Amino acid sequence: MTKYQLNTNEYNPYFQTYIDKAGDLNVIEGLKQNGLTVMAFLEAIPEEKYDYAYAQGKWTIKELIQHVIDTERIFTFRALSFARKENTALSGFDENEYAKTSQANRRSKQSLLNEYKALRLASIALFESFTDDMMLQIGNASNSDISVRAIGFILVGHENHHCQIIQERYL
Template sequence: MARPQIGDFSDYAQGYVNAAKGNSIEELIVNHSADLLSFLNGIPDTKADFTYAEGKWTVKQLLQHMIDTERILMFRALTFARKDKIALPGFDENNYAAVASASHRTLAAIKQEFSLLRQSTDLFLLSLTAEDLKQEGIASNHRVTVNALAYILFGHNEHHKTILIEKYL
């Protein structure tokens, strides 16, 4: 399925969709997954609790945020792909980060969780048919297609990879 069009997602998500490289689910996976995992696995343990400014997340908290967001976006994708028409709520990323307790985990454990989640997400996305990808629903008070959720996810990960490069490493 082609890239999502305006109207398939909220205005807020436009930057994420733009950051996702590819014109199909298969291309998104090829263009992002292995590279992202390689990059994250290269983050040294010495940076695990680093934060670039007062009140900003540590590297571990940022990675936990990426994990939480991937789970939420894929729950939305599953819900809508299965034609469940329930409207799904938004989430407050700062509240999630505050209670996620990433600080008690090792960076290696967080990386492993992220890697396994990425593999699971890729397999789930590859299992979806063109009809599944066209399905839509309401999340965070905005209409969104399953296809757009995949692009938002990959773009969100790319966004945080850029932040890690520019501000943390």
């Protein structure tokens, strides 16, 4: 299934930007290819750039990568919950508070990349475990309905979005 098969009732319009940036592959292949592309991109960034923020109050590249990691963890938890037919609405999260308290700037480039790679492999395994029926399950998070498959496309597009931001504003 590709992003073109998504129905508009499967996600909040806020996520359209990420879905648009998810590419044309199915969810599993998109997660795999995106993971390889993101790793290659991040590995190519010089270590000294990782502590750089393009303006006062903006995240460093380390904080941005930690944000991507945190977001993937939260969204894969949502996907698992909804695939298992969780009926409880899940709360949102404050990405700025997460970044502020993450201590990402104390970490090394390699530490962040190792965590990203391990997490992406786990996310792929999770999505590979879902049946077609599970992928269609819809739950509620952040006061909006969202399907399991939409979450997969959002993850891919979210990371593409942040790589684009790094390319345009940090490098």
